[in-house]
Every structure is written in C-alpha cells, then in structure tokens.
Amino acid sequence: MLDSNLKTQLKAYLEKVTQPIEIVASLDDGEKSQEMLSLLQDIASLSDQITLKTDGQDARKPSFSLNRIGGDISLCFAGLPMGHEFTSLVLALLQVGGHPSKAAPEVIEQIKNIEGEYNFETYFSLSCQNCPDVVQALNLMAVLNPNIRHVAIDGALFQDEVEARQIMSVPSIYLNGELFGQGRMGEEEILAKLDTGAAARDAEKMSAKAAFDVLVIGGGPAGAAAAVYSARKGIRTGVAAERFGGQVLDTMAIENFISVKATEGPQLARALEEHVREYDVDIMNLQRASKLIPAGAEGLHTVEFENGARLQSKTVILSTGARWREMNVPGEQEYRGRGVAYCPHCDGPLFKGKRVAVIGGGNSGVEAAIDLAGIVAHVTLLEFGEELRADAVLQNKLRSLPNVTILTMAQTTEVKGDGQKVTGLVYKDRNSDELHNVELEGIFVQIGLLPNSDWLKGSVELNRFGEIIVDAKGQTNIPGVFAAGDVTTVPYKQIVIALGEGAKASLSAFDHLIRSSSPVA
Known part of the structure; x- marks a missing residue:
C-alpha cells in the first residue's frame, strides 16, 4: 500500500511513539477493506509499539480504531485516510502513542476540562484541503479527553450515510447525531462552540x-x-x-x-x-x-x-x-451547503455521478468544471458574458470533455430546491430574455471575490x-x-x-x- 519512500518517512515519525498502540480493524470482503488491511499491516510493521487486530465489530466497514493500550481513547477512521488525510492519520498515531501535541497549553487544558459526553462524526473527502483541520482537531480532543469520541468518515465511501443525512458539503460535523458545523474549524473554534462563555x-x-x-x-x-x-x-x-x-x-x-x-x-x-x-x-x-x-x-x-x-x-x-462573491439570487442562501457550494475540490466528490452547474467562465470556473467533469455525470457551465474569460489552454481542455455543456450570455436568476436540497436552477438567456430551467443536484459558484x-x-x-x-x-x-x-x-x-x-x-x-x-x- 505504501511505497518504500513513504515507509521510510513514516518509520522515522513512528520512532516518536512512546506508548503501545492497538489498531482494531473492522473489515469485509470488499476491495477497500483489502486496501485498508494492506495499509494497516504496513503501519504495524514499522513500529514495535503498534499491534494490529482484525476482529473489529464496527458497523462501518472498512474502518479502524486507534487505541492506547491501558488508556481510554475513542478515535476511529471509517475509510482510507489517504490524500489530504494521511497527515491526519500520522498525527493520530503519534498522539495516541504519547507524543505531545503542538497546541497551545491553554487550549490543551481547556480540552481536558470539558465535561459531558461528546460523540463527534466528521464527513470528509480525500480531495478536501479544509477537512484535515477538523479531523485533526477532533482527533486531538478525543486523545486528550475520554468524554470525547470521534469518527472521521470518508463521505465518498459511505454514500448511503451521505444520502441519508443529505450531506452536500464537507467537512460536515455531527455531534451526538445532530449537525454541529460545516467548513474549516480548529480546536479553538470547536471549543468556542462547546464553551459558550469562552x-x-x-x-x-x-x-x-x-x-x-x-x-x-x-x-x-x-x-x-x-x-x-x-x-x-x-x-x-x-x-x-x-x-x-x-x-x-x-x-x-x-x-x-x-x-x-x-x-x-x-x-x-x-x-x-x-x-x-x-x-x-x-x-x-x-x-x-x-x-x-x-x-x-x-x-x-x-x-x-x-x-x-x-x-x-x-x-x-x-x-x-x-x-467568494455570491450570486445574490433567490434560493442561494437557503440551499448553501445543501447543493450550493463554493469549493469544487472539497465538495466535488459528494456529487459523484450527479449533475452539477458551475457559475463563472473565468479561470476558476473553467478549472472547476474540468475537475468536476471527472467525477460527476454532467457539468453545465454558465457564463454571464459573450465568451469565456479563462486562459485558452483551459478553454480547449474544457471543450474537449464530452460531459460538459457551455452556456454563454446566461444569467442565473434562481436556485431551485425541494426544501431539503438543490434540484435545479433558472437562468435567463441574455440574448432573448427567455428563462430556462436546468435540472441538477449541485451548483458551484466561481464568480470572483x-x-x-x-x-x-x-x-x-x-x-x-x-x-x-x-x-x-x-x-x-x-x-x-x-x-x-x-x-x-x-x-x-x-x-x-x-x-x-x-x-x-x-x-x-x-x-x-x-x-x-x-x-x-
């Protein structure tokens, strides 16, 4: 699973582990479970302080928990923490293994003093650059305080949960089964929400x-x-x-x-x-x-x-x-985070196999459409002006993609939804003033700052x-x-x-x- 260079680097990091760690994996017969098993075997082989068990009974498969032997830590990854989340995995191994965090002493003390029961779930995507901050913050909190539990869940792998909870933006954080927050958050921000007097x-x-x-x-x-x-x-x-x-x-x-x-x-x-x-x-x-x-x-x-x-x-x-500049049209705020998004890298994987629109024909919009086209079923790009404003090389790439429709002189006038999530948008043809409906599940706004x-x-x-x-x-x-x-x-x-x-x-x-x-x- 890990190449030799990465193993060498990881082995050096794991030398900082001072307390024994037990990894407990919950697996099935699927391909992702086999990949996870390979990853965890590689990790266990790099440190005498780490042991691996494969008899986990977690309902989410594949998943694995990190436990400090003789300790009381509840920290779990549901899915393969690769991509942006590999750093989260390494930090979790170090912290569960006793290596001190670099968080400010007053923050650590505040985390340790939290009372109550806190069961956190974070839905992430491997391409999201915002998600690791949340995952790492909650992992640290779970290491420092036995009242806090955390599961980091790959939304692309557990699509049934994403659909059931109608998650259309990552990171999405749930606390005790209820939505706690969306978007980038660190320890201080999470603590501020938990500690109302802060x-x-x-x-x-x-x-x-x-x-x-x-x-x-x-x-x-x-x-x-x-x-x-x-x-x-x-x-x-x-x-x-x-x-x-x-x-x-x-x-x-x-x-x-x-x-x-x-x-x-x-x-x-x-x-x-x-x-x-x-x-x-x-x-x-x-x-x-x-x-x-x-x-x-x-x-x-x-x-x-x-x-x-x-x-x-x-x-x-x-x-x-x-x-980010907003469209300022009816429905945009109502469905923000429920189909209206501003970060294609973060939220794109949640729309796998679905129809989406990109608003804006500059470099950001065209780059977003190109990236999304490799994930979603179809992309409709809407540009207000007569022609796209992106660099020629990007335009050529976009026009070569079979699942992209480009609309110019198109002014988005409304975001449509069913009360829960986006179902489409309305745009005006600026040449004829005629209104058109486009059925879709996601809208990515890329119209400047x-x-x-x-x-x-x-x-x-x-x-x-x-x-x-x-x-x-x-x-x-x-x-x-x-x-x-x-x-x-x-x-x-x-x-x-x-x-x-x-x-x-x-x-x-x-x-x-x-x-x-x-x-x-």
Whole structure:
C-alpha cells in the first residue's frame, strides 16, 4: 500500500511513539477493506509499539480504531485516510502513542476540562484541503479527553450515510447525531462552540491588553508579512484575525509562488503562521473586527470586535482580504451547503455521478468544471458574458470533455430546491430574455471575490467596489491607518503581491511612528 519512500518517512515519525498502540480493524470482503488491511499491516510493521487486530465489530466497514493500550481513547477512521488525510492519520498515531501535541497549553487544558459526553462524526473527502483541520482537531480532543469520541468518515465511501443525512458539503460535523458545523474549524473554534462563555472571557482578556505600536487586522499573506516586518523593528505588534491564513486556506494548488515550485494553501498558511510565531507577536485568532474608530486626542486608534473586545494602537494595518462573491439570487442562501457550494475540490466528490452547474467562465470556473467533469455525470457551465474569460489552454481542455455543456450570455436568476436540497436552477438567456430551467443536484459558484470591508464603511475611504483606497505607501485617508492585500485598490490579487504590500504597509507604519511619536513602551 505504501511505497518504500513513504515507509521510510513514516518509520522515522513512528520512532516518536512512546506508548503501545492497538489498531482494531473492522473489515469485509470488499476491495477497500483489502486496501485498508494492506495499509494497516504496513503501519504495524514499522513500529514495535503498534499491534494490529482484525476482529473489529464496527458497523462501518472498512474502518479502524486507534487505541492506547491501558488508556481510554475513542478515535476511529471509517475509510482510507489517504490524500489530504494521511497527515491526519500520522498525527493520530503519534498522539495516541504519547507524543505531545503542538497546541497551545491553554487550549490543551481547556480540552481536558470539558465535561459531558461528546460523540463527534466528521464527513470528509480525500480531495478536501479544509477537512484535515477538523479531523485533526477532533482527533486531538478525543486523545486528550475520554468524554470525547470521534469518527472521521470518508463521505465518498459511505454514500448511503451521505444520502441519508443529505450531506452536500464537507467537512460536515455531527455531534451526538445532530449537525454541529460545516467548513474549516480548529480546536479553538470547536471549543468556542462547546464553551459558550469562552467569547466573553476572550473579550475581557483582549480589552485589558496594553496599546500596540502596530495592530494588524487580518491573518492572510498581507497580514503575516506586516506582522513579521513590524516585529523585526522591535515594536509592540499584535495580529487579530478571523482565521489565520485567510483565503489561502481555501486555495488548492499554488504553482506561481516564486522560489516554491508547488505547494497547497493550507501548507503555506501553516508556514506563514509559524514564521509569525517566531517573533514576539501577540496573535489573537478567531476575532472578527466590527468597527474602526480613528484616533482621538490620546492618539490611539480603536478597533472593536464582534465579541465586545476593544484594542487600541498607535497605527493600524487593515489586511482583511476578500471572500467568494455570491450570486445574490433567490434560493442561494437557503440551499448553501445543501447543493450550493463554493469549493469544487472539497465538495466535488459528494456529487459523484450527479449533475452539477458551475457559475463563472473565468479561470476558476473553467478549472472547476474540468475537475468536476471527472467525477460527476454532467457539468453545465454558465457564463454571464459573450465568451469565456479563462486562459485558452483551459478553454480547449474544457471543450474537449464530452460531459460538459457551455452556456454563454446566461444569467442565473434562481436556485431551485425541494426544501431539503438543490434540484435545479433558472437562468435567463441574455440574448432573448427567455428563462430556462436546468435540472441538477449541485451548483458551484466561481464568480470572483468581494473585499472584506463592510465593517469599515464610514471610517476609511472605499471605492465603488468596496476596496480600501491606498496610496503608494499603503496609507489610507486616515493618518496612521494603512491597508494591504486583496482588500485594497492595489491591482492583481495574488499571494506574492499581498506579501509585498503587507511588508510595505508595515514599513510605512514604522516610518509614521518614528516621525509622529515614540513607540508604545
């Protein structure tokens, strides 16, 4: 199952296992069970601390549990954790085997202190780059607290469960049989939902912090670069982000990041955060800003957050990035996560053998249609304009596929459903104004980005697209407030450009500090 190179790497990792592990597999006569058996035999052969039993009685087959001999851990994989989930398997083996987690000590302590019974189930797809965060977070929680149980389920392998629960988006998380959440979540986010008093405690801690020299709002590439460049100046630096990594976390393949031939978004996001943490930066994750109050007589800008917290700083760098643009048609919000999706890599496998639409004829839309065509029964691509806007090589590939229909001058006007899931869409032919119905089960929206600047209206100057207007130094219309990245008017929304803009905004903020006042003590 595993090639020699992977075995060598895995063996090195498993040397960190200090406590004996028992793998219990529940198998049948199917092909996937044989693949699982081969995988588990390979793993067991690489460490004297690991034993394998094949007499499991789990109703889900194939599946296997990881148990610490003499311990009380309930952690299970239903399906083959390969692809993006192989890292989840390796981490689970290490953590069940006694190797300490890199999670923050306060997070570990909070997990250990949770009381009650929590039975989690996570449905994932092997092509989903968001799913490992959820799987790894809940696996860790199951290792640390015997009250928490977790099963990670490959939705493509257990289609009957996916159909019964009408799951059309991954990761989908169930707690004690009820839907708990969808989309990327880490330990802190899960804990925030379980511990209802956490937000108030966070707000109190944040509001008690001393003023910063530079406060960065946003944790994407621009925010990370700004934080590093500020911290290197030796000044008091803080980063408040809704999720560190930003939109990079939702990016699959990155092949134009100079000096790195190829990487994936989550991998780059982790590297960005690790780099920032090398410096003395106060990182406040899971914090959504709600209001910017420009400096008053005391010379400090104030940022308010949705949890009620307030932070103050001599200078502020706004780097809140952008989000997927929505169609804003009837039915879109009602069926979001129930057939309306925005990540073809994550959710595509759930639509195997079904009919789907892709909205948008740019590079993202055409790439999505090409990827989906290899999974689903049929793809209908709808483009608002007269012709597709994607690169010629992508268009040629798309037109060569037999199960793709391309519609131009097509304006989506409504998402149709039966109250539970998507059943079709309505589009208007912009040449004739005639309405047409398309029967399908999934709609993937790929029509560009919107800047995350709604909370700034009335404080900094925005253009008609909602982008923050900045000058050549990243300065906004408010002295001491700078901006960088996809939320600004700077053209070409690319990771490498956002990094440079973040660094530039930080240098500009430092220049402002030394010219206007001394840094905060």
